[in-house]
Amino acid sequence: MRLSERAESALESRTLALSARAASLRAQGRDIVSLLEGEPDLPVPAEVLAATEAALRSGRTRYCASAGLPELRAAWASALAAEGIPARPEGVLVTNGAKQALHGVLQTLCGPGDEVVVLAPYWVTFPEAVKLAGARPVVVETRAGELAVDAIGRALSPATRAVIVNSPNNPTGAVYGQDELRALAELAERRDFWIVSDEAYEALTYDGARHLSPAALGARAAGRTVVLRTLSKSFAMTGYRVGCAAGPEPLIRAAARLHGHTTGSVCTFAQCGALAALALGEAHREAWRAAHQERRDLAHALAARLFAVGKPRGGLFLWADARRRFDGRRPDSERFALSLLEDAGVSVVPGSACGREGFLRLSFSQPEAVLREAYRRVESAL
Ligand SMILES: Cc1ncc(COP(=O)(O)O)c(C=O)c1O
Structure with a gap:
């Protein structure tokens, strides 16, 4: 065949x-x-199940706005804003989990001839998602998942479009700190690349460690960062398939155009459940x-x-x-x-x-x- x-x-x-x-x-x-x-x-939290069931029973079983329920986009934007990430509803695209957000963002940002830096050890999907977008993954070895900004700098070329970072990290469990993230954001600005920040495990930090997004480091860092989030890991909603990409609005608008042709809206009643999850606080x-x-x-x-x-x-x-x-x-x-x-x-x-x-x-x-x-x-x- x-x-x-x-x-x-x-x-x-x-x-x-x-x-x-x-x-x-x-x-x-x-x-x-x-x-x-x-x-x-x-x-899955009882409140989420109740909201999902109510949504099903009240007929929220049809297509909805392709980029996501407006109220969910708004709720996600305010959750991100509470962490210091400048986000408006128009800068949030609701996706089928963080996995689809990753694909959508990479397909929006890069194509043949482009390179994307991936840090090893990595989540298995990162290099494949880069290849599916037509670009070339450039793998940078790190010791135990630490953010090796110097090594990233050495791996950059004029073809570099983005660096994928993942904190808390799958598989190493590393949680990146402010200094290293700031160094990465400065490098991104100097060398003109995007930071694709996969924050799937943001709610899971231990011993007093706290997740920090590069997008929370000020307007300039936020201007070249796309944040990927999901409810899979923080609410056990893996089967709901609700995540999002959040970032500068022109980029999210472009990603939403692709999304409209690939999948259209994420399951409507799952988004109603997601809304209840974000309200849990x-x-x-x-x-x-x-x-x-x-x-x-x-x-x-x-x-x-x-x-x-x-x-x-x-x-x-x-x-x-x-x-x-x-x-x-x-x-x-x-x-x-x-x-x-x-x-x-x-x-x-x-x-x-x-x-x-x-x-x-x-x-x-x-x-x-x-x-x-x-x-x-x-x-x-x-
Ligand atoms: C780093 C990372 N990003 C994204 C995902 C996918 O999450 P979702 O269920 O939202 O697609 C996973 C799931 O294993 C993951 O480990």
Whole structure:
């Protein structure tokens, strides 16, 4: 079959592939414990479910404005403004999750001949999204997900259109601070590129760390930053598929034009649920943070007995150096992950999928009993 070059060159998402393999083992009756997905295990807040149900029952089942419900755009803009990010409703495009926001923004900003800097280790989708936009990903190695502004500077070329940053970071759990973000924003201004700031895990920070967006560093930084947000990780609304891109209005207007032709409006009643989520405010965030910090602490204590692993300051993952556990049968992270799945019934993401060999990405968004069982199995498989 002849396929497009685009389809031929896109790598399958390794997390989705491993997830599919885990699902097929489950279908054969195997009991699989998952440390794979970046998906909170907590329930969707009751207020969100009630608003969604009410929306369904009152007939909000039709198309709505392509760029998003005006009231949701307004609510998101004011939530961002409360963090110091200058945003008006016209500067917010509601998308099918942060993933579609990423694609829409990259398709709007770049094309053939352009380059986009991606920091490794990375979320598996970043390089593929750049390629799908027709541009070339330029991968910059960082030690443990820190924002290596000097290294970014060295990777820039006249073709650079954007740098993708992701804080709190998937997979490393790094949370970028004000100094490094300011240095990046200054570099962006000097060298004329966009900052695409994926803030999917903004609500998940621990030990007093706080998320900071580059767009909150003043008007000049905001003028060249596009913020990507989602309700997937902060409200467990992964299946709702509601996210947004927020940034300078001319850019968002252009992205909205593409969006209108690719998908049109995001599910209307899901947007009504999203509105209820954004209304929940600080009490929800604090409870959410505390619940995930507990999971992180437990997972870290269990994993640190087996691997070299630091405590992440944000996000949903441990980033474990597994090299001392490699052997002839499990010589790299891919085969290590496969053997854990097949032999121990535990699914994890190999570091190689995130652009860094030797590591495993271990999700900690599971209840205590599941985390204990997962690490018991991993330990006995080693
Ligand atoms: C860094 C990052 N950005 C975006 C997403 C996608 O989020 P959404 O469910 O909103 O598409 C993920 C999900 O795994 C992620 O890890």
